[in-house]
Amino acid sequence: MIEALVDYGLFLAKTLTLVLLIGALLTALMRARGRFHADGDRLEVTDLNGKYRDLARALKQASLPKKAALKALKEERKARKRRDQAAEGERRRIFVIDFHGDIKATEVASLRELITCVLMEVGEGDELLVRLENAGGVLAEHGLAASQLARVRGTKTRLTVAVDKVAASGGYLMACVADHIIAAPFAAVGSVGVVVQLPNFHRLLERRGVDFELHTAGEYKRTLTLFGENTDADREKVREQLEDTHRLFKNFIREYRPDVDLDRVATGEYWQGIQALDLGLVDEVKTSDDYLLEASADADLYLVAYAVHKRPLERLLAAMQGGVRRVLFGR
Numbered sequence: 001m002i003e004a005l006v007d008y009g010l011f012l013a014k015t016l017t018l019v020l021l022i023g024a025l026l027t028a029l030m031r032a033r034g035r036f037h038a039d040g041d042r043l044e045v046t047d048l049n050g051k052y053r054d055l056a057r058a059l060k061q062a063s064l065p066k067k068a069a070l071k072a073l074k075e076e077r078k079a080r081k082r083r084d085q086a087a088e089g090e091r092r093r094i095f096v097i098d099f100h101g102d103i104k105a106t107e108v109a110s111l112r113e114l115i116t117c118v119l120m121e122v123g124e125g126d127e128l129l130v131r132l133e134n135a136g137g138v139l140a141e142h143g144l145a146a147s148q149l150a151r152v153r154g155t156k157t158r159l160t161v162a163v164d165k166v167a168a169s170g171g172y173l174m175a176c177v178a179d180h181i182i183a184a185p186f187a188a189v190g191s192v193g194v195v196v197q198l199p200n201f202h203r204l205l206e207r208r209g210v211d212f213e214l215h216t217a218g219e220y221k222r223t224l225t226l227f228g229e230n231t232d233a234d235r236e237k238v239r240e241q242l243e244d245t246h247r248l249f250k251n252f253i254r255e256y257r258p259d260v261d262l263d264r265v266a267t268g269e270y271w272q273g274i275q276a277l278d279l280g281l282v283d284e285v286k287t288s289d290d291y292l293l294e295a296s297a298d299a300d301l302y303l304v305a306y307a308v309h310k311r312p313l314e315r316l317l318a319a320m321q322g323g324v325r326r327v328l329f330g331r
Contacts, residue, residue: 041308043117048096048292048301092125094295096303101134101171105141108148110306115148118304119155127158131288136169136191139245149177162288163187168270173249176256181282182291183273189281192253193268194245196238202229
């Protein structure tokens, strides 16, 4: 039984190594062929007010008698025309951006383009709403995503972040930048902490007679490794780095939400939206759907997205990375 487990562990290690090597080769091949041109990229804009009207119109036509539906639609058009004339030149605009996070925050490339686009267009009274779904991941990428949102805070444009499902760890690093945070009642919010985890195959390789050599210049060029022997000094250095990163995380939150009790919330725990409101992590319990539907009465709503053209090879590599991530992290 033990022998079978050892063989299985070696098989997994070989498989992971093979996948990583293939990924590295594909990445090198893409770089050798040059970066993709932005010619295929495009900005997509959806009129959400129009979308809501179309949905309401379809429901009226399906649920009311024909004459009643026609009458209701005619009255609705007249009312909208009067409303538009009365508010001509005065209606504010809300630009909506969806951000679906992953471990490497790969959508940050699109986010930076969208933020630049919105900042070039917004006027007085306009607002940016970011519908955020992000469970966190690599610090550098999520820090960049948070910095993109901080560009909006540097202007007079109101920034709202809506959390319908999750804004945890690096996701909350992004959310805390907002002027106003709303969360659905059972959305997961918080997880203000830092984690490092990795397997170590040193003893397994040692028993199998496999030597692993690691040569570095610089005392801390490498600390914990997958295949080498990890020492207490290595572990202590990693813990020190984790504490430093956690301190930076807390200071960042303190800058944008100074009233939050960090001793209470910076424990790595997460809370549901209702609890997060009591802790000051969010400002209002509400879904993004309710927020937008209410705002549509006096604002023009536009969903903006930046579609990045990807070559088939890039799509294949992204799929492989997603598969490896699911195997390693279960998501």
